[in-house]
Amino acid sequence: MSIAKPDAYKNSTRQKALIATGIIGLFVLVLSLFNFESFSALTLTASLTLIVVSICGFAADRYLSKPAGIKNNGVWFKSISSKGFYGWLTGLVLTLFYIVLYFYPHFLGLGGKGKANSGLVAFFDPLSQLLNGNPASQWFVYGTLYTIAILAFGYKFLLKYRHNRYERLRTYSVMFFQLAFAFLIPEFMARLNSDSFSLPYYDLKNIWPLNYYNFEQYRVDSFISAGDIGLALLIFGVVSIFVITPILTYKYGKRWYCSWVCGCGGLAETAGDPFRHLSDKRQMAWKIERWVIHSVLVFVVLMTTAVIHSYLGDDTSTYWLTKGTFLIMVTGFLSLIFILTMVFKRHELGKDARYGAIGYVVIITALIGMHYFSGSNLFLFEAETLRSTYGFLIGAIFSGVIGTGFYPIFGSRVWCRFGCPMAAILGFQQRLFSRFRITTNGGQCISCGNCSTYCEMGIDVRAYAQKGENIVRSSCVGCGICSAVCPRGVLKLENNSIKGRINPNEILLGNDVDLMDLVNQK
Amino acid sequence: MEHVVIIGNGISGVTAARHIRKLSDKKITLVSAESDFFFSRTALMYIYMGHMSFENTKPYEDWFWKKNRINLKKGFVNQINTSSKTLHFSDGDTITYDKLIIATGSKPNKFGWPGQDLNGVQGLYSKQDLENLEVYAPDNKTCKRAVIVGGGLIGVELAEMLHSRDIPVTFLVRESSFWNGVLPKGESAMINREIQRNGIDLRLSSSLKEILSDDKGKVKAIVIKETNEEIPCDFVGLTAGVTPNISFLKNSGIQINKGVLVNRYLETNMTDVYAIGDCAEQRDPIGNRKTIEAVWYTGRMMGETIAQTICGNRIPYKPGHWFNSAKFFDIEYQTYGWVHGKKGKPDYEQHFHWIHKDDNKCITIAYHKDTQIFLGINTFGVRLRHDICDKWLTEKRTTDYVVQHLKQANFDPEFYTHYESDIQKAYQNTFQTIES
Numbered sequence: 001m002s003i004a005k006p007d008a009y010k011n012s013t014r015q016k017a018l019i020a021t022g023i024i025g026l027f028v029l030v031l032s033l034f035n036f037e038s039f040s041a042l043t044l045t046a047s048l049t050l051i052v053v054s055i056c057g058f059a060a061d062r063y064l065s066k067p068a069g070i071k072n073n074g075v076w077f078k079s080i081s082s083k084g085f086y087g088w089l090t091g092l093v094l095t096l097f098y099i100v101l102y103f104y105p106h107f108l109g110l111g112g113k114g115k116a117n118s119g120l121v122a123f124f125d126p127l128s129q130l131l132n133g134n135p136a137s138q139w140f141v142y143g144t145l146y147t148i149a150i151l152a153f154g155y156k157f158l159l160k161y162r163h164n165r166y167e168r169l170r171t172y173s174v175m176f177f178q179l180a181f182a183f184l185i186p187e188f189m190a191r192l193n194s195d196s197f198s199l200p201y202y203d204l205k206n207i208w209p210l211n212y213y214n215f216e217q218y219r220v221d222s223f224i225s226a227g228d229i230g231l232a233l234l235i236f237g238v239v240s241i242f243v244i245t246p247i248l249t250y251k252y253g254k255r256w257y258c259s260w261v262c263g264c265g266g267l268a269e270t271a272g273d274p275f276r277h278l279s280d281k282r283q284m285a286w287k288i289e290r291w292v293i294h295s296v297l298v299f300v301v302l303m304t305t306a307v308i309h310s311y312l313g314d315d316t317s318t319y320w321l322t323k324g325t326f327l328i329m330v331t332g333f334l335s336l337i338f339i340l341t342m343v344f345k346r347h348e349l350g351k352d353a354r355y356g357a358i359g360y361v362v363i364i365t366a367l368i369g370m371h372y373f374s375g376s377n378l379f380l381f382e383a384e385t386l387r388s389t390y391g392f393l394i395g396a397i398f399s400g401v402i403g404t405g406f407y408p409i410f411g412s413r414v415w416c417r418f419g420c421p422m423a424a425i426l427g428f429q430q431r432l433f434s435r436f437r438i439t440t441n442g443g444q445c446i447s448c449g450n451c452s453t454y455c456e457m458g459i460d461v462r463a464y465a466q467k468g469e470n471i472v473r474s475s476c477v478g479c480g481i482c483s484a485v486c487p488r489g490v491l492k493l494e495n496n497s498i499k500g501r502i503n504p505n506e507i508l509l510g511n512d513v514d515l516m517d518l519v520n521q522k
Numbered sequence: 523m524e525h526v527v528i529i530g531n532g533i534s535g536v537t538a539a540r541h542i543r544k545l546s547d548k549k550i551t552l553v554s555a556e557s558d559f560f561f562s563r564t565a566l567m568y569i570y571m572g573h574m575s576f577e578n579t580k581p582y583e584d585w586f587w588k589k590n591r592i593n594l595k596k597g598f599v600n601q602i603n604t605s606s607k608t609l610h611f612s613d614g615d616t617i618t619y620d621k622l623i624i625a626t627g628s629k630p631n632k633f634g635w636p637g638q639d640l641n642g643v644q645g646l647y648s649k650q651d652l653e654n655l656e657v658y659a660p661d662n663k664t665c666k667r668a669v670i671v672g673g674g675l676i677g678v679e680l681a682e683m684l685h686s687r688d689i690p691v692t693f694l695v696r697e698s699s700f701w702n703g704v705l706p707k708g709e710s711a712m713i714n715r716e717i718q719r720n721g722i723d724l725r726l727s728s729s730l731k732e733i734l735s736d737d738k739g740k741v742k743a744i745v746i747k748e749t750n751e752e753i754p755c756d757f758v759g760l761t762a763g764v765t766p767n768i769s770f771l772k773n774s775g776i777q778i779n780k781g782v783l784v785n786r787y788l789e790t791n792m793t794d795v796y797a798i799g800d801c802a803e804q805r806d807p808i809g810n811r812k813t814i815e816a817v818w819y820t821g822r823m824m825g826e827t828i829a830q831t832i833c834g835n836r837i838p839y840k841p842g843h844w845f846n847s848a849k850f851f852d853i854e855y856q857t858y859g860w861v862h863g864k865k866g867k868p869d870y871e872q873h874f875h876w877i878h879k880d881d882n883k884c885i886t887i888a889y890h891k892d893t894q895i896f897l898g899i900n901t902f903g904v905r906l907r908h909d910i911c912d913k914w915l916t917e918k919r920t921t922d923y924v925v926q927h928l929k930q931a932n933f934d935p936e937f938y939t940h941y942e943s944d945i946q947k948a949y950q951n952t953f954q955t956i957e958s
Contacts, residue, residue, distance in 0.1 A: 070852075165938050441905070441933055444908055488847040492934075
């Protein structure tokens, strides 16, 4: 159906002026690459202020002029949010930015090796000096812009969903965790560092395996040499994935992390919100998603095991945790998870999921076995090769370039859906062992499809809702937008007892009870 | 192999096809002149407003039909021969059937207004209606004003749609208050205000006299009957209800009245011919229900029922407790059981009404004045759990019980403000006043 873009969706003069304000702010950042002497801390402040004013002003103009409620008017007509010219342009610019950021930071002016910064990185030196007492790095620049994006677009999101308390609280939460945990606290921690005391940069909410480098040798050494505080942080890193995460996911589903705390999720939910409907809804995409995300998880487990294994010793008298003990622990843990799942949750897994799980276990055991019997490298490759490959392929290309650069093309949660190993772990638990579900309200669904359209994870929510079936899916990040956009009050995110959580039966109320019994006879 | 042919690929026909496939290996053909694949017409408004693409409105991907061996046939049936069991298409094509299900839905009502067939005058029901709307009301330059005639659910949706493109809308409602045949007074009044808050020129107690044409056969104005006021406009939306889309059945021998007449088994007077959904008319009403129910949910239920019958398990259509829902601009509406407006309210039915001071939330509970038994509930701006309300109706709970346990039924998103204690207080005050 051909539908032209109506004038109603053109920006007003005031909105154009506000957009121009932001472009000027961004342009100043670009200009800084050319090392103008006159650029000062004041210029930086002005530039960032213009960007924030632009985003917040635009949001206020757009949303406060209308009554509160779901206002997705024109989403599919606007070039930026419907893969039009501006959508592709934004995607291209973001992608190039990520490539430069990850692989050519000297283009941004990163000095390195004792050299002073220049260009954009030097432009951020004053702010960095103020916060952590050191010159900026490309990551400081990125972190600052990332935080500004979450805060400013978070404000936009707050206005857009000002009638919805769940959305508001969730957004305050991601804004807080980004500003405090990801940005300020690590910078202040860096201030504590001295010649005799040094902590690695640590965003406490960034949990392994999303934070895939958390247990690398330099960090572990650094934690241990920093005494009690360092040791506490190291223990916190282990406890957060093995204890805190399972408890919270059991109680609230993976949303406690993915759409309330996580930085990647935070960006997707704020700056990425205008692109959520672009996620691929086809069943094929779901099939690909399941293989890719679990393969990334296996990869990160192998890589981390190999890395830790590489720096452990062989002598039990020096330290109790030796290479051998560590491998036995890893194998034991993985086997335990596998056996428990197969014994208790077998019937909840699809055929392909069972094959996949068995396949992965066979591969891991075979690799460890080969290592024992032939003395080859653990997992065939040098730990360093695995580490750098993972960092390049997953850490940079997948999560950065594709994950964020392609927001306007593939939607805002590509990384979270297809790549994030943390999401894979949380999702595995959410699917099998959690109180969280999206409840479907009896027979009220009219199959309109707003829920599926606006699901950033590409879940076909409607397929469940129109059958009266609750939605229990690994990938659901609990953003709550399906429930918000539903015009008939059909969906509710809930934590409740595990019994009756999954109802594979058709329970479309309003029907005759006898008929429903018949429909459910398989 | 038995060949089941279904005319109409809306929710009724598609549900029937899916369930017949689940239950049997019969050959299934789904006929439609409207679209190649099933889409949700409930979402047409969201395409116009830019919330969804047409692709988004299709509940099943295009490969679904082949995989489930449901043949799709695009064509318009203009004649049925029940003795040779043959369908004749407008392009001359024919197919034969063993069992025929008529699920052709509705078309917008036209009450013989002068000018009702002019260009730029239409209802909002089909995909073609949406395409025409794009022609006559794409923006506020082509369409400087639109007039909507008929205050029902489609009318208010059309008003919201046009408003989303900044097209000024005049909304003619024949009744003295929006949809007050169905909604109790307090609710209807609140929706009047919601429509006006959204900048719609709402004209109550106003009906259409005639539609005036320009020299090219396109609408240029309408005249209001009560005041003879002439309102210039470029588009007229006719939303005064729908009527079964069955004119092609004349002379087929299949008995029709307003709709295709069926018994409780959804069987017509002809053997092996059934009718479901909007186009079916019950010979005798079921409970408080109308004989023709043009509602998404009932279409789906009839589709499930007929599939059982066709597959050898003949069962009657037995809908459970009535329920429905809608959305008026930003206010969601749900109803469970029977809460009557002006039309058809039984003497024994009494109401308890609560409205929030923000004027965007209210509820009405209907009960039997002698027994206090809960008959139904309407909610605006508050979501309720279908299963709990359904259970209360089945268990014939009293109003006291319902009001006391209202919290159990709340289905609003987490962290939303709850109003149960407000409602309970208001309820107690009302009944103390009555008793004293």
